[in-house]
Amino acid sequence: MSSHPPSSATPQAPRASTFRTLLRLLPFVRPALSRIVFGMVAALLASVVALIIPLVLQRLVDGPLSSGDSRQIWPAFFVVIGLGVAEAVMIMARRWLVLKPSTFVEADLRNTLYKKLQDLPVAFHDRWQSGQLLSRSVSDLSLIRRWLAFGIVLLVVNFLTIAVGFVVLFFYSWVLGLIFLCASVPIWIVSLRFEKRYSTIARRSQDQVGDLATSVEESVHGIRVLKAFGRGKHSLRDFAKRAEDLRGTEIEKSKAIAQLWLWLLLVPDVAFALCLLAGIGLAANHQLSVGQLFAFFATATVLRFPVESIGFLLSMTFDTRTAVDRYFEVLDSVNTITEPENPKTIEDARGRLEFRATHFRYQDSPDRVRDLVDGVDLVLEPGETMALVGLTGSGKTTLLALVPRLYDVTGGEVLLDGVDVRDLSREELRRHVGMAFEDATLFSSSVRENVLLGRPGLEGDEAEAVLREALDIAQASFVDDLPEGVDTKVGEEGLSLSGGQRQRLALARAIAARPSILVLDDPLSALDVDTEARVEAGLRRVLASTTSLIVAHRPSTVNLADRVALLEDGRVTAVGTHSDLIATNEHYRYVISSLDDDDNDLHSREEVHA
Numbered sequence: 001m002s003s004h005p006p007s008s009a010t011p012q013a014p015r016a017s018t019f020r021t022l023l024r025l026l027p028f029v030r031p032a033l034s035r036i037v038f039g040m041v042a043a044l045l046a047s048v049v050a051l052i053i054p055l056v057l058q059r060l061v062d063g064p065l066s067s068g069d070s071r072q073i074w075p076a077f078f079v080v081i082g083l084g085v086a087e088a089v090m091i092m093a094r095r096w097l098v099l100k101p102s103t104f105v106e107a108d109l110r111n112t113l114y115k116k117l118q119d120l121p122v123a124f125h126d127r128w129q130s131g132q133l134l135s136r137s138v139s140d141l142s143l144i145r146r147w148l149a150f151g152i153v154l155l156v157v158n159f160l161t162i163a164v165g166f167v168v169l170f171f172y173s174w175v176l177g178l179i180f181l182c183a184s185v186p187i188w189i190v191s192l193r194f195e196k197r198y199s200t201i202a203r204r205s206q207d208q209v210g211d212l213a214t215s216v217e218e219s220v221h222g223i224r225v226l227k228a229f230g231r232g233k234h235s236l237r238d239f240a241k242r243a244e245d246l247r248g249t250e251i252e253k254s255k256a257i258a259q260l261w262l263w264l265l266l267v268p269d270v271a272f273a274l275c276l277l278a279g280i281g282l283a284a285n286h287q288l289s290v291g292q293l294f295a296f297f298a299t300a301t302v303l304r305f306p307v308e309s310i311g312f313l314l315s316m317t318f319d320t321r322t323a324v325d326r327y328f329e330v331l332d333s334v335n336t337i338t339e340p341e342n343p344k345t346i347e348d349a350r351g352r353l354e355f356r357a358t359h360f361r362y363q364d365s366p367d368r369v370r371d372l373v374d375g376v377d378l379v380l381e382p383g384e385t386m387a388l389v390g391l392t393g394s395g396k397t398t399l400l401a402l403v404p405r406l407y408d409v410t411g412g413e414v415l416l417d418g419v420d421v422r423d424l425s426r427e428e429l430r431r432h433v434g435m436a437f438e439d440a441t442l443f444s445s446s447v448r449e450n451v452l453l454g455r456p457g458l459e460g461d462e463a464e465a466v467l468r469e470a471l472d473i474a475q476a477s478f479v480d481d482l483p484e485g486v487d488t489k490v491g492e493e494g495l496s497l498s499g500g501q502r503q504r505l506a507l508a509r510a511i512a513a514r515p516s517i518l519v520l521d522d523p524l525s526a527l528d529v530d531t532e533a534r535v536e537a538g539l540r541r542v543l544a545s546t547t548s549l550i551v552a553h554r555p556s557t558v559n560l561a562d563r564v565a566l567l568e569d570g571r572v573t574a575v576g577t578h579s580d581l582i583a584t585n586e587h588y589r590y591v592i593s594s595l596d597d598d599d600n601d602l603h604s605r606e607e608v609h610a
C-alpha cells in the first residue's frame with residue numbers, strides 16, 4: 001500500500017475562487033439542475049409567503065384591532081392559516097424536489113472517481129495514501145451531496161429572502177430599514193474574513209480525516225503483524241496522535257464558526273434594539289402606525305433564521321469547496337500510461353518478447369542515482385521460459401512490470417512480436433500478457449471468479465474446463481475441500497486461505513488467462529518443496545506453448561527455465577543455461593549461492609519434471 005503524501009502536508013496549488021471551484025460540479029449536476037432550480041423556487045415561494053404574513057398582521061392591527069370590529073378578524077385569521085399551510089407545502093416541495101437528484105449526482109461523482117482510480121497508473125497509487133482516496137470517495141462526496149440537496153438551495157434562497165426582506169422593511173419604514181441595513185454591515189465584513197480563515201482550516205481537517213483513514217486501513221491490513229509483534233499500543237498511540245490532530249483542527253473550525261455566530265446573533269439583536277428605540281419614537285410622533293411597527297418587527301423576525309443560517313451555510317459551502325478541490329485533485333491527475341493514438345494489433349500472437357535498450361527509473365528516485373533498469377537488452381523466443389535472477393533489490397520485479405505497462409519505460413522499448421507495447425491498446429496488451437505476483441492478491445469473491453478474472457466473457461462448459469485445467473496445473477485442488485468448492489467466497493483479500501493457497505490461485509488466474517506471455521514474479525515462494533515440484537511439472541506443460549519470464553528466488557525455480565538471465569547493476573550481464581552460467585559466471589554463482597532454497601540440489605527433482 002502506498003505510503004507517501006499527498007496528505008495534509010502537501011503544498012497547495014494557487015486557489016481558484018470558491019465560485020469557480022464549485023462550478024466544476026456543473027457537468028455532474030446538469031441532469032439534476034432543473035429540479036434543484038425548481039426546489040429553489042419552491043423555497044423562495046415559502047419565504048415570500050412567510051414575508052406576507054406580517055403584512056396581513058399589519059392590516060389586522062391597524063384595521064379590526066384598532067376599530068374593534070371583531071367580524072373582520074376571522075377572514076384575516078384564515079388568511080394567516082392559509083399562508084402558513086402554503087409555506088409548509090412549499091418547504092415540503094423543496095425537499096421532495098432536491099433530495100433524490102442529489103443522490104444521483106453523488107453516485108455519478110463516485111462512479112467517475114472509481115473509474116478514474118482504476119484507470120490511473122500504478123505510479124499514481126504509489127504516491128497516494130489509500131486513506132486519502134477513501135475519504136475523498138466517501139466523506140467528501142457525501143458532503144457534496146448534502147450541499148447540493150440543502151446547502152446551495154438554502155444559501156441562494158436565504159440571500160434572496162434577506163434582499164426581499166430588506167425591501168419590505170424599507171416599505172414599512174425607510175428610517176428603520178436603513179438602521180437595520182447599516183447595523184448588518186459588520187456581518188458582511190465578518191463573513192468575508194471568515195471565508196479565508198475557514199477554508200484553510202476546512203482543508204486541513206479533511207486531509208487529516210484522510211490521514212486517519214489511512215491509519216485505520218493500515219492497521220486493519222497489518223493486524224496480524226501488529227498483534228504478532230505486540231505493536232497494538234504503539235499503533236494506538238500513532239492513531240491517537242492523528243485523532244488528536246484532527247480534534248484540534250475541528251476545535252479550531254468550531255471556534256471560527258462560533259466567532260461568526262457571535263456576530264450573526266449579536267448584530268440582529270443590536271439592530272432590533274436600535275429599531276425598537278427609533279420605532280417607538282416614530283410611532284409616538286405619528287410618523288409610523290402601530291400596525292406598521294408591528295409588521296416591521298414581524299418581518300425582521302422572519303429574517304432572523306435566514307440571517308442566522310448564513311453562518312452555517314457558508315461554512316458548509318466552504319467545506320464543500322474543499323471537498324470539490326480534493327475530488328478534482330484525483331480526477332485531474334494525468335494518466336501517464338496512455339492509449340496509443342493509432343493502436344497496432346498483433347493478429348497471431350507468437351509470444352516473442354524483447355527488451356531493447358530498456359531504461360526505467362521511479363519518478364521519485366534522486367537525480368544522482370543511475371537508472372534502476374539501465375539499458376536492458378534481452379530476447380525471449382516464442383515458447384521459451386526464461387528465469388530472471390539477480391540480487392535482492394536489483395530491479396527484477398520492476399523489469400517484469402514494464403511488460404504489461406504497469407509502468408512505462410523511461411527509455412528504450414519493450415516489444416511484443418516486434419510491436420512496442422506502448423503501441424498496443426491497453427486492452428489488447430493485457431490479453432497477451434498474464435501476470436502473477438509473489439504477494440498474491442485475491443478479491444472478496446468466489447474462487448471461480450478470482451481464477452477467471454482475466455476471462456470475463458467465458459461461460460458454461462468452456463469456463464468450467466478452463467477453470468479446472470488452471471486449478472489442476474496450479475495444484476489447487478484444495479478448493480474442492482472448501483465448504484462450497486469453487487463457489488466458496490475467499491474473504492477479503494483471500495485472507496481465509498493460506499499464503500501458499502493464495503499463490504496457487506493467483507497462479508491459476510494467470511494460467512487461465514491463456515496469455516501468449518506469462519510474467520511470473522516468484523509465484524511459488526510460499527509453497528512447500530513437494531507442492532512446488534508438482535506445480536512446476538504442471539507449468540512445464542503450459543509453458544511449452546507460452547513464453548514465460550519468471551523471477552526466481554530459489555534455485556528450484558531456475559530449474560524450470562530453458563535459459564537464465566542475470567540482472568546486475570540495471571543490466572542483463574549474462575544469459576545462458578543454468579549449468580553454463582554456474583560454470584562461467586562468478587556473479588551468477590554468488591547470486592545462486594545467496595538464494596534461499598530448501599533443496600539445494602537442482603537435479604534431485606528431475607524425475608518429477610521428466
Ligand SMILES: Nc1ncnc2c1ncn2[C@@H]1O[C@H](COP(=O)(O)OP(=O)(O)OP(=O)(O)O)[C@@H](O)[C@H]1O
Pocket residue numbers: 126362364372390391392393394395396397398399
Ligand atoms: N514503487 C516504487 N517506487 C520507488 N521505488 C521503488 C518502487 N518499487 C521498488 N522500488 C525500488 O526499486 C528497487 C528495485 O525493486 P524491485 O522490487 O524491482 O527489486 P527486486 O529485484 O524484485 O527485489 P527482490 O528480489 O527483493 O524482490 C528497490 O531499491 C526498491 O526500493
